[in-house]
Amino acid sequence: MNNKKSYLTQRQLLFLMIQAQIGVGILSLPYSVLQKASTDGWISIIIAGIFVQILLIIYIYMFKLNKGLNIYDIGQKYLGNLIAYVVKVGYFLYFTYTCIIMLVIFTNFMNIWLFPFTPRLVINFSLIFVCVYLVRESLITIARFFVLTSIIFIFFIITTVMAYTNVHLLYLFPIGQAGIKNIFMGSFESTIAFLGFEILLVVHPFIQQAADKKANTTLKTVSLAHLFIVLLYLFVVITSYTFFSPDELMLVPYPTVYMLKAFTSTVIDRIDIIFIPLWCIAVMTSFMSYLYLASFTLAKCFKSKEHRRFVPITGVVILLLSFIPMNNLLITKLSNILGIVSMIFIGIIPIILFLYSIIWKERRD
Amino acid sequence: MKGQAFSVKCFLIVIVLFFLCGCWDQRLLKETTLLMAAGFDYTEDGKLLGTISSPKISKEKVEDKAQFFSESGSTPNQVRNALDRKVGEVIDPSKLRVMILGSELAAQPIYPILDLYYRDPRSSISAKLVVVEGTAKDAMRVPIIHSQKPSEYILDLLLSAEESTIVPNLNLQTICPIMFDPGQDFMVPYLTAKNDELKVQGVAMFNNQEFTGTLDTSESTLFLLMDNKKSRDGSLTLKVSDHEKQEIKNFITFNLEHSKVNRKIQVSEDNQVKVDISLVIKAEVNDYPHDQLTTREEVLKLNNKLSELLTEKAHTVIKKMQDANCDGFGIGRELIALYPERWKYLDWEKDYSKIEFNPTVTVEVIQHGIIN
Structure with missing residues (x-):
């Protein structure tokens, strides 16, 4: 398997994209969007969804113009060795930074919500250990695991549906009260929750191409995955907006889990406790995606073809850096920085390379 | 060989189990x-x-x-x-x-x-x-x-x-x-x-x-009915006359079979809020010692009497709610959502007790147990 060149099927790509995108963000998404866009947050989600879809189309066309290359090869092709190397290192730092933020938010949440006495080291280590173990394998193996664990989304939706016994649709009205500016601010916030789709920048050359060259199968698959996520986020956001009144929601940073605390049944006393492990899997898979991206990029930096050896190194770096003492305010600040930095790596750099590809092509023609 | 590998695996699984449970957070x-x-x-x-x-x-x-x-x-x-x-x-x-x-x-x-x-x-x-x-x-x-x-x-x-x-x-x-x-x-x-x-x-x-x-309790039942929150069952007892000698004969108790509410909110130009609540109750009489529920006229008369009494009671309930400044129907929420322009001019803490409620209750006896 390792030496033989194997490709991702379209189905594996679909789940890879879904799992990479859904991570820590989903729990606090309704809250972070509400802060900016009040109860019009769901409009922000749609706008952010459209924005990401445009980026995805750009990515796909960029790869069409540069067949069989990933973002680093494309950089090498147009920007020259030195700048391309800087870009590579930049991406490595960005992916590692994302991993750290994700891990810190995750551990913090687990510490507050489930395990107040368990040392952070144990939680951090167990997550990283499991992830390193899997990510050392090939992308195909990782994708298979993602397909397998995607069953959690069914349970995810079922548990959230419980809230519909007690929703009040009037909380969403009047529509448009936040004003256009705030709605756009909100969509910036929600773009962070969509992060993960940049995995396409690296994995595109691994995708099995359809026999029919004209059919845009990859674009269709990627868009389908994205549509699923937009709908899931809309569902989660609208559910929490109609379950909590706007003023109460300002007090609840993790509304998606919090609302499940209100329900009990004879068999399951606390549905939130069932929900959290499901969410852990979603976090784990998106952490794996970023760990893969970081190690792959590191391997590229050292001009190595195998990412395998670089996974434990990245893992240890992340583990160590995640211990910088963190309080809630610092975490919020760091994740805001991530939001801004990410725009460079998901937006600006790919768009520049896309424009280069077009100009290059026209010159050649 | 194969059997041995299997038992080694089983052994490992059992060993691993001991390491899987953390002991910091056990209660x-x-x-x-x-x-x-x-x-x-x-x-x-x-x-x-x-x-x-x-x-x-x-x-x-x-x-x-x-x-x-x-x-x-x-x-x-x-x-x-x-x-x-x-x-x-x-x-x-x-x-x-x-x-x-x-x-x-x-x-x-x-x-x-x-x-x-x-x-x-x-x-x-x-x-x-x-x-x-x-x-x-x-x-x-x-x-x-x-x-x-x-x-x-x-x-x-x-x-x-x-x-x-x-x-x-x-x-x-x-x-x-x-x-x-x-x-x-x-x-x-x-x-x-x-x-x-x-x-x-x-x-x-x-x-x-x-x-x-x-x-x-009877007021809260009526409130819940007007708020469209009827539960599985419920009953109301009303005094329908006061000229019977035996006190028990003055009363009627009926079960709530089914209820339906229509609520309409109107806001005028000068920010006067008017709320119409019309409640229809389908009732099953299960305690009425007069035993007169045979003719259509009698039933209609009873319907009218009950409707009249309950409408009056509904007014009392709403009066009490307005005195307590308790917006249990969520009228304010509806105004925020559907009349945001008008809501800005209202001081709900003060204006709630001034809004005009217009409840009407219609009772319809549909069953009367297994005797007339």
């Missing part, structure tokens, strides 16, 4: 006191008085009895810590069933008392909130006298009252959005403890976070 039942019911009052010097009850667990068996402790402090958490020192084990709020507030305490904003329960990830916010006349401590003592657990005893009272459309079905979490919404108010069950008996006396009306008035 053993023998080391915790399960908090099942909690009550809060003010002491005479203005401090908080917390009362808890929990099942008694001894080494041999779990006794079906409750223990009962009280302690005072400045914050709910200080009270809990003081109680912790009293009970020996650690108090675990994850099984809380009922939260009882004394009427004096509830008359002041209640959120500060409940904050601890919303903030603690372990506490159960699906617990029911009730207000009792007098003190929570006295109310919680009643089930103890009958050697029953306060939590179960009170919870059963509430559940049966919920089922017969006397009190709304709410818990700590579901009242929270209402508490924070400027355009809505909630009502919770209101209990009295007299002569060593606990009784559902109706509902306690809240304005924002403060307890401001009560409705008796």
Whole structure:
């Protein structure tokens, strides 16, 4: 398997994209969007969804113009060795930074919500250990695991549906009260929750191409995955907006889990406790995606073809850096920085390379 | 060879199991006191008085009895810590069933008392909130006298009252959005403890976070019907005449088979709010000693009489709600959502009591048991 060149099927790509995108963000998404866009947050989600879809189309066309290359090869092709190397290192730092933020938010949440006495080291280590173990394998193996664990989304939706016994649709009205500016601010916030789709920048050359060259199968698959996520986020956001009144929601940073605390049944006393492990899997898979991206990029930096050896190194770096003492305010600040930095790596750099590809092509023609 | 590999695998799985469970966050039942019911009052010097009850667990068996402790402090958490020192084990709020507030305490904003329960990830916010006349401590003592657990005893009272459309079905979490919404108010069950008996006396009306008035059981039923919250069953008793010699003959009791509400809100140019509520009740008469329900005329006459009486009663209920400043129907929320321009000009705290309600109740007797 390792030496033989194997490709991702379209189905594996679909789940890879879904799992990479859904991570820590989903729990606090309704809250972070509400802060900016009040109860019009769901409009922000749609706008952010459209924005990401445009980026995805750009990515796909960029790869069409540069067949069989990933973002680093494309950089090498147009920007020259030195700048391309800087870009590579930049991406490595960005992916590692994302991993750290994700891990810190995750551990913090687990510490507050489930395990107040368990040392952070144990939680951090167990997550990283499991992830390193899997990510050392090939992308195909990782994708298979993602397909397998995607069953959690069914349970995810079922548990959230419980809230519909007690929703009040009037909380969403009047529509448009936040004003256009705030709605756009909100969509910036929600773009962070969509992060993960940049995995396409690296994995595109691994995708099995359809026999029919004209059919845009990859674009269709990627868009389908994205549509699923937009709908899931809309569902989660609208559910929490109609379950909590706007003023109460300002007090609840993790509304998606919090609302499940209100329900009990004879068999399951606390549905939130069932929900959290499901969410852990979603976090784990998106952490794996970023760990893969970081190690792959590191391997590229050292001009190595195998990412395998670089996974434990990245893992240890992340583990160590995640211990910088963190309080809630610092975490919020760091994740805001991530939001801004990410725009460079998901937006600006790919768009520049896309424009280069077009100009290059026209010159050649 | 193959069998050996398999047994090695099994062995490894068993070994690994020992490492899978963390031991920092285990909470053993023998080391915790399960908090099942909690009550809060003010002491005479203005401090908080917390009362808890929990099942008694001894080494041999779990006794079906409750223990009962009280302690005072400045914050709910200080009270809990003081109680912790009293009970020996650690108090675990994850099984809380009922939260009882004394009427004096509830008359002041209640959120500060409940904050601890919303903030603690372990506490159960699906617990029911009730207000009792007098003190929570006295109310919680009643089930103890009958050697029953306060939590179960009170919870059963509430559940049966919920089922017969006397009190709304709410818990700590579901009242929270209402508490924070400027355009809505909630009502919770209101209990009295007299002569060593606990009784559902109706509902306690809240304005924002403060307890401001009560409705008796028939009024609360009518309110719930007008708010379209009919539960599985329910009944109303009305005095239909007063010229019968035997007092019992003056009354009628009917079951609520089905009900339907139509609510219309109109806002005029000068910000006058008018609310029309029309309620249709399909009733089953099950107690009417006159035995006259044979002719169509008689039934129609009864329908008219009942409609008239209930419309009058509906006016009383709404008057009481407006006096208590309790917007139980959520009229304000509807105004925020559908008339945001008008809402800006309204001062709901003051204007709610001035809005015009126009309730009409129509009763239709559709069944009368197995005799006429």
